[in-house]
Amino acid sequence: MSTAPDFRLPDTDGAEHGPDGVTVVVFTCNHCPYALAWHERLLAVASDYADRGVRTLLINPNDAERYPRDSLDAMRERVASEGPWPAPYLRDSDQAVARAYGAQTTPDVFVLDAERRVRYRGAPDSDHGDESAGAQWLRDALDAVLDGRDPDPAETDPVGCSVKWRS
Amino acid sequence: MLGEECLDPQAVEVREVPTDETAEREGFVGSPTIRIDGRDIAPTEGEPVGLTCRVYRTRDGSVSPVPDREDLRDALRRHHEHST
Numbered sequence: 001m002s003t004a005p006d007f008r009l010p011d012t013d014g015a016e017h018g019p020d021g022v023t024v025v026v027f028t029c030n031h032c033p034y035a036l037a038w039h040e041r042l043l044a045v046a047s048d049y050a051d052r053g054v055r056t057l058l059i060n061p062n063d064a065e066r067y068p069r070d071s072l073d074a075m076r077e078r079v080a081s082e083g084p085w086p087a088p089y090l091r092d093s094d095q096a097v098a099r100a101y102g103a104q105t106t107p108d109v110f111v112l113d114a115e116r117r118v119r120y121r122g123a124p125d126s127d128h129g130d131e132s133a134g135a136q137w138l139r140d141a142l143d144a145v146l147d148g149r150d151p152d153p154a155e156t157d158p159v160g161c162s163v164k165w166r167s
Numbered sequence: 168m169l170g171e172e173c174l175d176p177q178a179v180e181v182r183e184v185p186t187d188e189t190a191e192r193e194g195f196v197g198s199p200t201i202r203i204d205g206r207d208i209a210p211t212e213g214e215p216v217g218l219t220c221r222v223y224r225t226r227d228g229s230v231s232p233v234p235d236r237e238d239l240r241d242a243l244r245r246h247h248e249h250s251t
Contacts, residue, residue: 032222033220033222033232036230037231066187066218067219068215069215129225129229161220161232
């Protein structure tokens with residue numbers, strides 16, 4: 001069980017956030033169809049588990065120079081038009097956090113326990129195209145961690161668009 | 168689906184768009200882009216050219232990384248009607 005790197009990243013209002021207690025870290029973005037397809041399910045998890053002390057952090061690591069739709073301004077516009085969201089939307093402008101976590105896709109989900117150990121990593125659920133799948137893999141992982149059990153599975157293959165790395 | 172529509176599956180050409188320059192030259196707005204005789208099956212306006220994933224809407228309004236199968240089928244049929 002590896003320990004996840006600590007970080008502080010700014011949200012769309014400039015406030016900084018990082019892991020604190022049981023935390024769901026989601027690498028995501030504005031334009032990937034997989035990220036968009038899973039977005040509402042991930043927000044539902046953030047909302048449903050907030051009162052159990054779970055913090056959810058949405059992180060956009062994509063190269064905004066080549067992909068202006070992932071710029072901080074575009075993130076702000078999205079939150080303004082769709083929000084408020086139950087989780088802050090953070091900008092990883094130098095991609096250091098995404099690299100430190102080994103993020104591969106948008107989305108790529110990590111569940112950290114209170115000691116910042118990675119307890120689950122992968123996709124939110126089995127099918128981006130099925131709303132009823134309900135981010136169940138993520139929910140099961142959170143239930144396990146909150147109940148003091150090991151998630152099963154603890155890892156699935158992340159599914160989505162590749163993180164758009166700076167060249 | 169091509170077989171169902173009496174079209175030749177061998178006529179499908181898969182082309183990789185590996186660079187920004189190629190994307191610019193091809194007017195490529197994201198993967199996957201499906202064209203029939205050069206015409207996009209789901210034309211968009213104002214989409215920026217680039218190496219990105221393409222967002223489609225299925226007929227039930229969901230976001231999808233691929234076009235709705237029935238939209239593809241309709242495009243194939245439209246093309247078939249216009250070319251015969």
